[in-house]
Amino acid sequence: MAGLPVYRWRLAPEGLATFRQLRAMGLRPGGQPVVAQLERPRRRRGPLVAYLYRIDLARPVRPMTPAKRAALARANAARRICPACGRDAGYRIPPTLGSCVPCADAPTTLAA
Numbered sequence: 001m002a003g004l005p006v007y008r009w010r011l012a013p014e015g016l017a018t019f020r021q022l023r024a025m026g027l028r029p030g031g032q033p034v035v036a037q038l039e040r041p042r043r044r045r046g047p048l049v050a051y052l053y054r055i056d057l058a059r060p061v062r063p064m065t066p067a068k069r070a071a072l073a074r075a076n077a078a079r080r081i082c083p084a085c086g087r088d089a090g091y092r093i094p095p096t097l098g099s100c101v102p103c104a105d106a107p108t109t110l111a112a
Contacts, residue, residue, distance in 0.1 A: 007052070009040040016052040023061070030059030 007013070016036060022028060036052040079092045082100040089100040097104040 004034065005036045007036060007038050009038065012036065012038055012052055015055055017055050017058075018050045018052060022053060022055070022058050025055075025058075026061055027055070027058035028061050029053045030057065032057045 017025070018038065019029065032053055034051040035054055038050040038052055039047040040050070041047050076092070077088075080088050080090065082089050082093060082103055084099040084103040087100065093100055
């Protein structure tokens with residue numbers, strides 16, 4: 001982001017935190033703009049960038065309601081159902097496979 005101050009890894013001033021640091025404190029950015037960037041150098045690819053937010057403007061994380069908890073449970077359950085065989089795989093089906101491991105490993109038969 002252009003025009004933002006850039007700080008090196010571990011040299012950000014007090015009062016600023018990354019999204020993960022805010023979350024660990026039980027806070028969220030709450031719609032505030034990004035105020036700075038934090039760069040961590042890497043050898044092979046470009047620097048790793050994290051955005052910094054002001055802690056004093058952060059708001060508390062919204063509590064999980066029973067309806068949200070139920071919706072999340074339904075969504076996670078749907079990700080466990082194999083679309084090929086319809087069984088509960090017992091784990092979240094990887095999007096790269098698209099089906100449970102037995103269905104993905106099964107040899108495909110071609111109609112002659």
